Amino acid sequence: MSAEFGRRLRKGAVNTTVAAVAVAALAASQAPDVTAGGQAGGHTAADAPTADTGPEGSATGNSPYYTDLPPLNSPTPAPSQSSGTTPAATGDTEAGIPATVLDAYKKAAAALADAKPGCNLPWELLAAIGKVESGQARGGNVTADGTTISPILGPVLNGNGFANISDTDNGAYDGDSTYDRAVGPMQFIPSTWEWAGRDGNGDGKKDPNNIYDAALAAGHYLCRNSWDMSTDSGLRRAILSYNNSTDYYNTVVSWLEYYRKGTHEVPDGTGTLPSNRSDDNDGGGTTTSPSPTPPATTPPASPKPPTKPGGGTTPPATPPTKPPTTPPQTPTDTVHHLEDAGTAKLTAMAGDAFTQRISTRAETEAGKAVGKVRVRFTIVGGTDATFTGGESVATVITDSRGVATAPALAAGEETGTFTVRATVVGRFVPAVDYTATVTARAADALARTTSTALTCVAGGEFADQVQVKATYQGATADKVAATATLIKSAGDTTANDSGPYFKDAAGNKVRTLTDLQTDAAGLLTLPKLYADDTTGTFLLRITTTGGATLTVELTVTAAPSSSPSPSESPSESASASPSESTTTAP
Structure with missing residues (x-):
């Protein structure tokens, strides 16, 4: 048993080392400023994502991921007649991406280039994350519209070796009404998909099991905080917000650089399947490493108390008892509830900005304001209204009064009511819902x-x-x-x-x-x-x-009359002019 445990530890160490070597080997790539100045493995607390990553800590709930690394020798592509992608060298199967999956990544990146040009999201980053999360939808095992033929589910997030995330979707996405599981080719957990989901193939649905929807959602998730993917800091923060692990970052960057050097399209269902996962499992179940049983020991005999001069014994000194230490509470730990902070009635005409702003206050059980707490505002319901910048979610830190004020809302073209939900990031307390109304465009x-x-x-x-x-x-x-x-x-x-x-x-x-x-x-x-x-x-x-x-x-x-003028009489018109008389020869 302990031999097995040691083997797993050694394997984890090897994966980390290989990842670091791979990133260093790829640092001199075509793309500028991708690795942290050669410090890809040197992630520090200051580099960790500080924006909204949810109570689960990431898009995936920090679920396991595939640790397979690309070959150190990058593909040497031949010239291509196609648009954008280059075929890899003969026999280089690792560089191949299934056709539908590749199309989804490129369309998502193109959509982000229009919606958020400052993000500079490369499609290769989506491909790298898709490789690490699901092996490109299990080798492109998708239908023509991009939906996975069989579900791709992460392990049950029940706290047994993973995060502990109770069910948030009543099993609608992951089939589990007790705990959440990461879902689909980009491995979103249900609570993240609820606000990050997108319709990437225009079928009117937001399906985490569809690669077009999932790829577009992943792109918006990575770009949600105005991070610039063309910079080292922006790239690092975005990747770590997806799964907050340095090893994960190293692995994704390795595949990003590999795909940037050349890739090609392969038929759906023929992509290379990964074999190694961060939880040491290659399937959908979970494997936990048993702890070695410590050997039984015999407690040492109690020492005899020292003998006082003249006989008798001296009782041993009683060591001072240290009071139990309690981990210090963060401001988030002290939040007992949220309440409205005086938000006015939310009404706007279609296409206009709401003049009212949503304000929420975080308080302790005693009603004391709590500052420095992240409050997430999420637009839910059938609406195309957004916050400033086109997002349906925004995270704001409470001020010294405990108040977080959401960005301005912009009404879309859909009329009716929708809800803006305020929740505490990192702590489960009852949400506060705000009703907003969009009225039809009007003229006065x-x-x-x-x-x-x-x-x-x-x-x-x-x-x-x-x-x-x-x-x-x-x-x-x-x-x-x-x-x-x-x-x-x-x-x-x-x-x-x-x-x-x-x-x-x-x-x-x-x-x-x-x-x-x-x-x-x-x-x-x-x-x-x-x-x-x-x-x-x-x-x-x-x-x-x-x-x-x-x-x-x-x-x-009335139309003008075509009858003769009243000044003309029939007799006048019929009579001949004297000058028009004729004579006859004698």
């Missing part, structure tokens, strides 16, 4: 852009189209829904059955237009108007969401 005023009179002869068409500008509190009101109706009268706003009309696509008469919307400049231009044979004055009413209303007057006049 409409005005014509010209003052030209709108007139037309019966049976004709109006020369000018009606154009209006919408505003809200004096500012341009863009993307506001509107309706236009040719009404019967100012007192009867039902659609008229005669007079001017619009035409639909088939040329039919239409006197009500719905689903109209102002453009980016707040302008709304109506289709061309036509007139039937009815003359008179008619009304066009335009209304918008928010109550703005404008009534436009239209005039239809």
Whole structure:
């Protein structure tokens, strides 16, 4: 038993040494500033991630990972005709990445380049993490849409050799309603996926078992704190926030550099499978190392007390008793509850920023404020609202008053209510939920852009189209829904059955237009108007969401008559002019 225990210790030491050697060997790579100035293995407490890593300490709950290292001889790729990737040397199977998995990494990096260009996330970093976490989705064992054919689950996080994380998803993602487990090709634990999950393949779902969704989520997770992956410090902090282990960092950087020197696409399901894991297990179960049993010992005989001069014995001196030591409490340890710190009603129009900010106070059981505590604010529910910067999660440290104020919220285009949840990072206390409401875009005023009179002869068409500008509190009101109706009268706003009309696509008469919307400049231009044979004055009413209303007057006049002028009489027109008389020869 002790021999087995020693073998495992030796194996761990070898893995750490090989990782350090590999990083050092790759330090002179093509990419600048990847290793810590040659100190990849010299991670210190000051380098540890200080941003939001959750109560579980990382995206994966610091679950086990694969420790296989790339060959020290990097691939020597031949020129490629493809876009971006280069084929590896013949026989170099380690450099191959399954086609669908590789596509997911590249698409995720491209999306991050648009959403967060300052992050400078290389797709090779996602590939390195995917290799270490799941062996590229178990060698690319995925369907055409990127979903793993069989579940990829980490060990049960029950505290037996791993973190102790009680169930947070009722088993929805990991099938375990007692404890959490890391899930999918990028090994997110459910509580992290809840706020970090993304829809990477556009199917309307956020599935941790889908490589497109998981890769995009991993990219956003790595970039969530504005870390720059092109710098050593940014890269280190991002990787350690994924799994807070120096050995993990070394292993990921080794694969990052290996892939940067050249890789190629292989068919799905044919990728190289890893064989060694940080918990000394190559499967989904867990193996724990038994502690060696100490040999039985016989307690030494108690010494005889010394003899006093003249006989008798001297009782032994009683050593002073040290009081038990209690580990010092951190501010987070003292938090008993969170409560609202005076947040006003959260309401914003679609596309606008919320003027109100969410404030939460951390307190002890006695109600005393607790400073220097990380509070995580998470947007939950069906909404496209975000915090400033486009994130759905933000972590803020409480001030001396124990108050953490969330970044400003920005409403998306989806209307309705959603929830912002405040929790303490690193301690499980009841959350505080805030309800926010997004209302439809609105206008409170409409005005014509010209003052030209709108007139037309019966049976004709109006020369000018009606154009209006919408505003809200004096500012341009863009993307506001509107309706236009040719009404019967100012007192009867039902659609008229005669007079001017619009035409639909088939040329039919239409006197009500719905689903109209102002453009980016707040302008709304109506289709061309036509007139039937009815003359008179008619009304066009335009209304918008928010109550703005404008009534436009239209005039239809009779068509000019084609009959003779009243000044001409039939007799005059029939009589001949004297000068036009004729004569006959005798």
